[in-house]
Amino acid sequence: xxxxxxxxxxxxxxxxxxxxxxxxxxxxxxxxxxxxxxxxxxxxxxxxxxxxxxxxxxxxxxxxxxxxxxxxxxxxxxxxxxxxxxxxxxxxxxxxxxxxxxxxxxxxxxxxxxxxxxxxxxxxxxxxxxxxxxxxxxxxxxxxxxxxxxxxxxxxxxxxxxxxxxxxxxxxxxxxxxxxxxxxxxxxxxxxxxxxxxxxxxxxxxxxxxxxxxxxxxxxxxxxxxxxxxxxxxxxxxxxxxxxxxxxxxxxxxxxxxxxxxxxxxxxxxxxxxxxxxxxxxxxxxxxxxxxxxxxxxxxxxxxxxxxxxxxxxxxxxxxxxxxxxxxxxxxxxxxxxxxxxxxxxxxxxxxxxxxxxxxxxxxxxxxxxxxxxxxxxxxxxxxxxxxxxxxxxxxxxxxxxxxxxxxxxxxxxxxxxxxxxxxxxxxxxxxxxxxxxxxxxxxxxxxxxxxxxxxxxxxxxxxxxxxxxxxxxxxxxxxxx
Amino acid sequence: xxxxxxxxxxxxxxxxxxxxxxxxxxxxxxxxxxxxxxxxxxxxxxxxxxxxxxxxxxxxxxxxxxxxxxxxxxxxxxxxxxxxxxxxxxxxxxxxxxxxxxxxxxxxxxxxxxxxxxxxxxxxxxxxxxxxxxxxxxxxxxxxxxxxxxxxxxxxxxxxxxxxxxxxxxxxxxxxxxxxxxxxxxxxxxxxxxxxxxxxxxxxxxxxxxxxxxxxxxxxxxxxxxxxxxxxxxxxxxxxxxxxxxxxxxxxxxxxxxxxxxxxxxxxxxxxxxxxxxxxxxxxxxxxxxxxxxxxxxxxxxxxxxxxxxxxxxxxxxxxxxxxxxxxxxxxxxxxxxxxxxxxxxxxxxxxxxxxxxxxxxxxxxxxxxxxxxxxxxxxxxxxxxxxxxxxxxxxxxxxxxxxxxxxxxxxxxxxxxxxxxxxxxxxxxxxxxxxxxxxxxxxxxxxxxxxxxxxxxxxxxxxxxxxxxxxxxxxxxxxxx
Numbered sequence: 001x002x003x004x005x006x007x008x009x010x011x012x013x014x015x016x017x018x019x020x021x022x023x024x025x026x027x028x029x030x031x032x033x034x035x036x037x038x039x040x041x042x043x044x045x046x047x048x049x050x051x052x053x054x055x056x057x058x059x060x061x062x063x064x065x066x067x068x069x070x071x072x073x074x075x076x077x078x079x080x081x082x083x084x085x086x087x088x089x090x091x092x093x094x095x096x097x098x099x100x101x102x103x104x105x106x107x108x109x110x111x112x113x114x115x116x117x118x119x120x121x122x123x124x125x126x127x128x129x130x131x132x133x134x135x136x137x138x139x140x141x142x143x144x145x146x147x148x149x150x151x152x153x154x155x156x157x158x159x160x161x162x163x164x165x166x167x168x169x170x171x172x173x174x175x176x177x178x179x180x181x182x183x184x185x186x187x188x189x190x191x192x193x194x195x196x197x198x199x200x201x202x203x204x205x206x207x208x209x210x211x212x213x214x215x216x217x218x219x220x221x222x223x224x225x226x227x228x229x230x231x232x233x234x235x236x237x238x239x240x241x242x243x244x245x246x247x248x249x250x251x252x253x254x255x256x257x258x259x260x261x262x263x264x265x266x267x268x269x270x271x272x273x274x275x276x277x278x279x280x281x282x283x284x285x286x287x288x289x290x291x292x293x294x295x296x297x298x299x300x301x302x303x304x305x306x307x308x309x310x311x312x313x314x315x316x317x318x319x320x321x322x323x324x325x326x327x328x329x330x331x332x333x334x335x336x337x338x339x340x341x342x343x344x345x346x347x348x349x350x351x352x353x354x355x356x357x358x359x360x361x362x363x364x365x366x367x368x369x370x371x372x373x374x375x376x377x378x379x380x381x382x383x384x385x386x387x388x389x390x391x392x393x394x395x396x397x398x399x400x401x402x403x404x405x406x407x408x409x410x411x412x413x414x415x416x417x418x419x420x421x422x423x424x425x426x427x428x429x430x431x432x433x434x435x436x437x438x439x440x441x442x443x444x445x446x447x448x449x450x451x452x453x454x455x456x457x458x459x460x461x462x463x464x465x466x467x468x469x470x471x472x473x474x475x476x477x478x479x480x481x482x
Numbered sequence: 483x484x485x486x487x488x489x490x491x492x493x494x495x496x497x498x499x500x501x502x503x504x505x506x507x508x509x510x511x512x513x514x515x516x517x518x519x520x521x522x523x524x525x526x527x528x529x530x531x532x533x534x535x536x537x538x539x540x541x542x543x544x545x546x547x548x549x550x551x552x553x554x555x556x557x558x559x560x561x562x563x564x565x566x567x568x569x570x571x572x573x574x575x576x577x578x579x580x581x582x583x584x585x586x587x588x589x590x591x592x593x594x595x596x597x598x599x600x601x602x603x604x605x606x607x608x609x610x611x612x613x614x615x616x617x618x619x620x621x622x623x624x625x626x627x628x629x630x631x632x633x634x635x636x637x638x639x640x641x642x643x644x645x646x647x648x649x650x651x652x653x654x655x656x657x658x659x660x661x662x663x664x665x666x667x668x669x670x671x672x673x674x675x676x677x678x679x680x681x682x683x684x685x686x687x688x689x690x691x692x693x694x695x696x697x698x699x700x701x702x703x704x705x706x707x708x709x710x711x712x713x714x715x716x717x718x719x720x721x722x723x724x725x726x727x728x729x730x731x732x733x734x735x736x737x738x739x740x741x742x743x744x745x746x747x748x749x750x751x752x753x754x755x756x757x758x759x760x761x762x763x764x765x766x767x768x769x770x771x772x773x774x775x776x777x778x779x780x781x782x783x784x785x786x787x788x789x790x791x792x793x794x795x796x797x798x799x800x801x802x803x804x805x806x807x808x809x810x811x812x813x814x815x816x817x818x819x820x821x822x823x824x825x826x827x828x829x830x831x832x833x834x835x836x837x838x839x840x841x842x843x844x845x846x847x848x849x850x851x852x853x854x855x856x857x858x859x860x861x862x863x864x865x866x867x868x869x870x871x872x873x874x875x876x877x878x879x880x881x882x883x884x885x886x887x888x889x890x891x892x893x894x895x896x897x898x899x900x901x902x903x904x905x906x907x908x909x910x911x912x913x914x915x916x917x918x919x920x921x922x923x924x925x926x927x928x929x930x931x932x933x934x935x936x937x938x939x940x941x942x943x944x945x946x947x948x949x950x951x952x953x954x955x956x957x958x959x960x961x962x963x964x
Contacts, residue, residue: 081530094529101523103530202529207763211791235532236765314763317564321527325629337627341566364564364758373760 003163004479007072008222012164014061014071021054021061021071023164025115028073032117032164035482036480040137041159043078044086045118053095053198054329057113072302073107075165077156077182078119080211082106083118089202090134091124093322093329093348101180103200104235105169105211105228106136112227113312116390117165120155124350125319126176126204128152130187133352133411140409142184142480143448147406150180156214157184167215167224171201173208174307175401175426178438181214182451185440185480187468188214189221191244192459193433194239196225197232203318205311206237208430218439218468222247225461241459249466251473253288259392264300265425267461270403277442277450279399284474285398285467295397300428306379307427308356308420313373316360322348354414380431387432391457396467400425401451425453435461439468440477447478484722486686491653491714492645495660497670498614498637498678499542505613505641506533506576508837515675517619517630525635527571534765535560539637539766542669543611544585544778546639546642549667549785550660552606554586554775560611560765563757568629569616574850577612577640579759584609585769589663593655604656605644614638639670641678645684645695650714654707657681665810666785672710681739685717687725696721696729701745704738713738789813805834812838813849817900818855823863832862836879845883852886853879861889868949874898903947907956912945915960933961 005013006106009058019027021402029047036042041458048075057071057439071140079089081099082394102110109116121137123130131154139154141147149158153170157180160168170177172190181188182295189212204208224408225246232238249336259282266275286292324330324344331343340348349357370446390397403422412419434455504511507524524531547554559581562574571605587606592599615634619628641660647653661672661679672679684696699717705708716738721731735754736745753952784792786807792802806813812833819829840846861882865875870893878892914936915922921932940953 042608079530087529089529097529099523099528101528101531115583198530199532200530203764205763236534237532237763313760317574317758317760319562320566321529322569322572323566323573325568326571327528337568338566361758364760366756366758369758369760373630401824 003027004116004216005166006216007167007223008217011066012069012074015066021058021115022051024071024104025050025054025073025117028117029078031444032216035162036164037161037476039140039158039164039482040446041120041139041149041155041162041164042075042118043088043090043121043136043155043450046085046116046364049085050115050117050216053113053115057115057215061482062111062357067227069109069112069227071115072166073115073117073155075117075159075168077108077122077153077168077170077341078124079171079202079204080105080169081202082116082119087119087202088136089125090122090136090374091348091350091353092135093345094202094327095329097327099200103211104110104197104232106200108228109416114227119161119231120168122155123152125202125315126152126173126209127177127315127352127356129179129422130409130412131155131158131180133350135350136316138409139326141406142482143406144446144481147408147448150183150184150402150406151235152176152180153188154180154183157181157186157188160184160186160214160216162482164383166222167213169211169224169228170214171204171209171211172430173210173231173311174423174430177212177214177399178426178436178451178453179423181438182440182449183406185220185257185449185477186214187221187439187472188212189218189225189437189461189465190429191225191229192435193231193430194237195293195435195459195461197230197235197238199232199234203314204320205314207314208307208311210430218437218472219247220248221332222250222462222465222469225465230335231462239459244462246462246465250469252463252466254470255469257290257467258293258394259285259290260390260397261292261296261392262295262297262300262397262399264297265399269421269424270400271405271444272442274400274404274450276403276446278398278452281441281452281471284471287414288470292395293393297383297386297390297428299379299386300424302379303383303428303431304420304424306376306383307423307431308359309372309376310380310431312356312360313363315355315359319349319353324348337477339437340460352416375463383428384432387428387434392422395456396464397455399453399455401453402426405444405448421428429455434458435464437464437468439472441471441475449478483726484718486689487718487725488686488690489648490645490686490698491647492684493641493643493647493653493656493710493821494682494684495641495643495657496663496680496682497545497546497641497672499536499539499637499639500668500670501536501542501637503536504635505536505539505611506635507634511636512583513678515632517628518632519633521631525571526608526631527573533576533762535765535768536637539611540583541778541781542637543609543639544770544775545582545667545708545782546641546664546669547587547609548590548779548782549640549663549669550584550587550606550609552609553585554770554892555581555583555585555617556775557581558583558768558769560768563759563761565755565757567615568627569618569634571616571629571631571634575613576762576765578610581612581767581866582608582610589656589659589670591652591655591659593651595649600675602646602652604646604652607644609639609643610947612638612640613795616855645686650711650718651953653714654711657707657710662786662808662810666789668783671794674706675774677705681710683713683717685714685721686731694731696725697733699731699736699745701736701738702748706740708741709738710961712740712743713745715810716743720745749945793826798826798830801832802830805838806830815855815858819859819862822859825866828862828866829859832858832865836876840883850881853882857882857889862887864893868900869893870898870900871949900949901947902949902952904952904956906945907940907948907952910940911957911960914939914943922961922964925961934956
């Protein structure tokens with residue numbers, strides 16, 4: 001059985017009885033068994049549960065009552081709480097944490113009888129862009145096992161790319177869905193902040209975090225967003241704005257659409273091959289009738305600093321709850337409450353997490369708050385305004401998703417500054433709460449995928465999915481080597 | 483010498499709101515319960531959970547603001563106050579720092595000092611809404627501390643005063659006044675013994691000729707009116723002694739030991755926490771429209787001052803009116819009695835006399851008495867209409883207070899119901915006259931003092947078939963006719 005099926009194709013195959021939900025689930029489980037030893041994308045495989053869920057889904061399919069995701073086997077990033085299933089955030093700290101509750105997105109997937117194949121790896125607490133900070137599975141890139149899959153949702157992107165699931169959920173705080181999707185040659189959507197409930201997503205930076213799909217196509221991303229989007233009582237920041245059909249604009253007619261070319265995203269630091277590939281994609285939109293408008297974002301050069309200050313500040317507070325008292329890793333050390341907390345956190349967290357906790361605490365400290373956190377919040381406002389200015393003139397913005405293709409394992413990991421800097425293409429979207437989708441627009445000389453990001457205005461997911469789909473229909477994707 | 487100094491006192495009064503559910507989740511906010519039975523993933527700070535603001539708590543805070551003559555902030559923001567403590571599962575408390583829900587105001591107090599009646603206004607700086615922490619239970623036997631999260635997330639308001647108080651009596655009176663206002667506003671039961679109202683006390687001394695305040699000490703978490711008074715008294719003495727010796731008061735946090743009646747240093751200014759406050763990204767800012775505020779203001783029930791006016795207009799003497807008004811439970815009880823028997827003066831006399839006496843003796847639990855307001859009203863009516871004698875009414879009430887029961891049934895059972903039988907009155911008077919010609923002759927000759935003696939004889943005979951009033955009238959008629 002061919003496994004490189006989109007959600008759409010899986011749906012057709014299931015509904016036409018070409019294969020059963022159990023068969024397709026078993027095929028994925030077999031393939032995981034066969035190749036995930038090399039790829040290392042899954043932290044937890046829920047084989048038995050998956051087969052039971054598949055059988056339940058099959059009843060619904062047989063009754064002719066299937067929802068768009070009924071029986072579709074999915075992988076879920078390991079920072080999304082799954083009731084009764086280990087949720088580790090790829091951290092020693094939560095090595096044994098089994099949540100007694102589901103994230104809202106899991107409830108919504110289960111309502112459609114989606115099949116959970118397992119929980120996939122990520123950078124520890126979603127901090128990183130390589131999945132190499134994972135305490136458990138340092139996932140590889142399916143196009144080249146010596147390279148990183150990107151991150152933090154590297155497990156999700158690699159599992160989709162290597163046909164180890166039908167589709168996956170990731171989370172995006174500063175590019176964590178789009179960049180790994182780009183590195184692994186698949187499609188990843190970061191919805192508008194507030195479009196998808198964050199309830200049950202283990203928080204990294206609360207004002208940036210957003211759950212979204214990683215899949216084989218923009219259309220699949222639309223189908224999944226249809227299932228998970230919408231107001232949720234349990235998340236005070238979830239929007240009450242009505243949801244749309246996010247597949248309504250597939251194959252969008254690009255005639256007259258105005259695409260912003262923001263030069264700062266194509267400047268120094270962006271590999272030539274990446275730049276040329278994204279520019280070529282913009283050209284193909286032009287060929288479809290789109291207009292290109294040159295725009296500018298002067299504050300982009302401050303974006304990384306602003307992002308890392310705000311995200312780390314929020315993270316330092318969000319991660320303070322891991323004290324070894326209630327759940328998670330508890331040190332064996334004897335002593336006072338402070339001794340216990342210090343030892344538990346020292347043992348439980350990895351270096352990157354510790355670095356950001358320190359950075360965040362520093363940024364919030366009295367005497368430094370105004371100079372760091374306060375100033376970063378000011379920049380946040382300015383970046384929002386610059387985006388608003390661009391969207392007054394344009395419908396979409398196209399940028400590279402990352403300045404380079406996937407790099408070699410351990411290439412960047414010892415240089416946090418370089419690693420942080422590599423996020424400059426993606427973080428402003430989170431800073432401004434906007435939706436963006438990354439899709440493959442080319443391959444470099446080594447055959448590694450290059451991604452472009454299409455950024456839309458607030459709540460314009462249907463538009464960016466439609467535009468990405470229009471491109472995908474003209475573009476021939478390559479399969480991963482693995 | 484203490485008399486060389488002026489004490490300067492400010493309070494931070496913490497008061498639990500009496501909402502049904504907690505401030506950021508739907509758990510019961512009721513006091514007590516078996517340990518860790520009133521908590522959920524949200525108030526236990528489990529990974530991925532999010533706070534949802536309880537609108538009732540927000541409205542109660544606004545009502546508290548109106549009850550204390552404060553301005554209301556139409557725009558307020560929740561902040562995180564970050565610190566590690568085992569009773570604080572998220573390692574931050576959700577509070578309000580820069581944009582509290584209630585703005586400045588003034589609370590008038592009236593009190594007696596050295597037998598002199600005084601009036602003063604104490605300024606409120608602001609009131610903010612926050613969540614309470616859990617409780618630690620120390621098991622000394624096993625050398626462990628256990629966490630009880632039932633109280634985590636119970637809504638609290640913190641009322642921060644200006645340093646306007648100059649004596650322990652003023653501070654005590656302010657807390658009493660605030661508690662009464664909040665009870666009437668229906669937002670808190672302000673029960674000191676359940677910790678639903680407690681205060682941090684700031685005390686400093688200044689020389690009588692000084693123009694600036696001295697260095698203050700803050701005494702944390704003082705939890706009874708008496709302790710607040712004693713804390714301040716002790717601090718004044720302590721600081722005066724230091725200053726008399728030419729020393730300097732250290733700015734520090736202290737705690738009050740109620741057993742020893744002393745305050746002890748906890749931590750100095752240098753060790754003060756840096757709470758690294760920042761706006762909580764999980765909670766949207768709270769906005770009020772003018773209509774919202776009008777509606778909340780209109781929902782404020784009758785307040786003590788209004789009630790006092792109403793009582794005075796009913797003809798209740800000021801002193802009695804104040805005894806009733808100053809205890810909301812008693813005042814509400816009186817209101818309920820009035821619905822059944824509209825005779826304010828008699829009800830007040832009975833309540834302030836018989837009922838308060840037994841409450842003060844500890845014979846009655848005023849929050850859960852065995853009698854109802856309707857029963858007491860009926861009893862007072864029986865007594866006022868001479869259906870039972872005044873003395874018997876007290877006996878009946880004693881049984882109602884001890885065992886409960888209907889006053890009429892008790893009176894019947896005990897043969898206390900008076901049925902006036904005029905024929906029998908005349909017979910008895912005739913018989914008494916016949917048996918006591920001497921005293922009757924004395925009366926006829928102008929010695930009116932014997933009236934009481936004669937009447938006593940009649941009453942003794944007539945017990946249960948006449949009231950003293952009837953006997954008196956009939957006796958006067960008969961003696962006049964002689």
